[in-house]
Amino acid sequence: MPAPLPTSGPPGPDSPQVTLVIGAGGARCAAALGVVKALADAGIGIERVVGCSAGAVFAALVAFGYTIDESKAVAMRLWKRELTARRSMFGMLRAVAPRLFATKAAAGFELHDIRFPLRHLAAAFGDKCIEAAVLPLHLTSTDFATGELVELTKGPLVAGLRASLALPPAVAPQRVGARLLVEGLLADPLPVSVAIKHGARVIVAVGFERPLQERVESAGRSVLQLNAILANNLLRAKLAFHGAAHHAEMIIVFPEFRHRVGGYATDKLAYIIDEGEQAALQQLPYLHHLLAGDRALALA
Amino acid sequence: MEVTLTECDNATVVKITGSVDGLTAEQLSASIAEPIAGGRVRLVADFSRVNYTSSAGLRSLLGAVNDSRRKGGDLRIAGLQPQVERVLALAGFTGIIQIFADVEAAVASYRN
Numbered sequence: 001m002p003a004p005l006p007t008s009g010p011p012g013p014d015s016p017q018v019t020l021v022i023g024a025g026g027a028r029c030a031a032a033l034g035v036v037k038a039l040a041d042a043g044i045g046i047e048r049v050v051g052c053s054a055g056a057v058f059a060a061l062v063a064f065g066y067t068i069d070e071s072k073a074v075a076m077r078l079w080k081r082e083l084t085a086r087r088s089m090f091g092m093l094r095a096v097a098p099r100l101f102a103t104k105a106a107a108g109f110e111l112h113d114i115r116f117p118l119r120h121l122a123a124a125f126g127d128k129c130i131e132a133a134v135l136p137l138h139l140t141s142t143d144f145a146t147g148e149l150v151e152l153t154k155g156p157l158v159a160g161l162r163a164s165l166a167l168p169p170a171v172a173p174q175r176v177g178a179r180l181l182v183e184g185l186l187a188d189p190l191p192v193s194v195a196i197k198h199g200a201r202v203i204v205a206v207g208f209e210r211p212l213q214e215r216v217e218s219a220g221r222s223v224l225q226l227n228a229i230l231a232n233n234l235l236r237a238k239l240a241f242h243g244a245a246h247h248a249e250m251i252i253v254f255p256e257f258r259h260r261v262g263g264y265a266t267d268k269l270a271y272i273i274d275e276g277e278q279a280a281l282q283q284l285p286y287l288h289h290l291l292a293g294d295r296a297l298a299l300a
Numbered sequence: 301m302e303v304t305l306t307e308c309d310n311a312t313v314v315k316i317t318g319s320v321d322g323l324t325a326e327q328l329s330a331s332i333a334e335p336i337a338g339g340r341v342r343l344v345a346d347f348s349r350v351n352y353t354s355s356a357g358l359r360s361l362l363g364a365v366n367d368s369r370r371k372g373g374d375l376r377i378a379g380l381q382p383q384v385e386r387v388l389a390l391a392g393f394t395g396i397i398q399i400f401a402d403v404e405a406a407v408a409s410y411r412n
Contacts, residue, residue: 207390235390236389236390236391236392237392239390239391239392240390240391240392240393241392243355243358243359243391243392244355244358244359244362244391244392248355249321249322249354249355249356250354250355251354252354252355252387252390252391254386254390282383285352286319286321286323286352286354289323290321290322290323293323
């Protein structure tokens with residue numbers, strides 16, 4: 001097995017540290033691997049990882065110490081068209097005849113057959129628990145009953161990832177304890193609040209705005225456009241509030257993709273990771289000064 | 301970071317060179333507090349030579365905006381570089397602060 005990323009493992013007492021937050025963004029979240037590489041090359045450690053939606057998968061890969069190559073392999077297997085191409089026959093029947101095929105369990109309703117992605121998540125992570133990660137790992141989800149952000153820090157990892165990715169009616173909510181959980185994006189697409197709550201001083205927030213449609217010529221694309229507008233405005237509103245209201249320093253890394261990158265663009269993984277690394281490199285001069293200043297204060 | 305203050309027409313131009321971030325936030329706040337304390341509350345922040353900004357730097361800028369507006373003035377931004385404008389947009393600043401292409405336009409806006 002290749003050596004894990006140098007950021008993995010308990011940090012040394014003198015090594016500078018940041019909290020890494022990876023937002024929602026489909027396959028684009030692989031850019032976080034480039035950010036991790038840039039931080040590692042610069043000798044900057046990661047003390048905690050927070051992830052939302054697809055970002056939760058990459059957060060888990062980082063927190064458990066997977067190499068970039070291993071992480072790429074997981075992403076290649078997961079973000080395929082089959083992710084949404086396989087329909088759940090029972091879910092479809094319930095959609096067209098809800099009374100005939102009704103069940104009491106809201107969690108049972110989904111239009112997609114998710115056995116494929118679950119199989120690959122299980123193959124990647126086995127029966128690992130969130131709390132077993134080398135770095136403290138926080139997965140975010142949304143309480144389907146209240147809309148509140150839910151932070152998962154223990155329990156089965158694959159169930160936690162599914163909770164962070166579940167988007168009804170395509171994918172049914174995930175039951176965790178007494179709660180039904182859905183997509184973390186719905187509560188906060190870039191949950192820096194979790195890092196702030198746990199006392200983070202310096203946060204590297206890797207976020208992704210949803211690409212807007214170049215043409216809106218169908219009902220499906222209209223829905224995609226509306227979702228993108230809503231998600232982007234939620235992202236900016238949350239980021240604005242946390243940036244203005246809290247003491248923590250947020251280093252905002254929003255990779256700019258010059259080439260269009262779709263949610264399943266695993267054929268562009270190398271490009272995505274490189275854009276993430278380039279975006280992080282632009283932040284490094286300030287990050288070095290900031291962390292050096294913090295260390296000097298701590299030693300004084 | 302360097303900050304220079306100049307009077308231009310009926311506004312005070314705060315020319316900032318360098319980075320507006322957690323390491324320079326206090327200096328920026330102190331520099332802008334000076335004209336506000338003296339009653340010069342129509343401010344134009346010239347960002348044409350600002351190449352980097354972070355959340356802590358933006359918080360100090362927001363404090364200056366609030367202070368100037370409380371006294372009947374404003375702080376308007378001119379000459380944003382694209383990478384800085386993107387951070388301001390993501391942080392919600394472009395929705396609450398008036399932004400102009402250059403200092404001349406920002407200063408002229410106070411005449412209207």
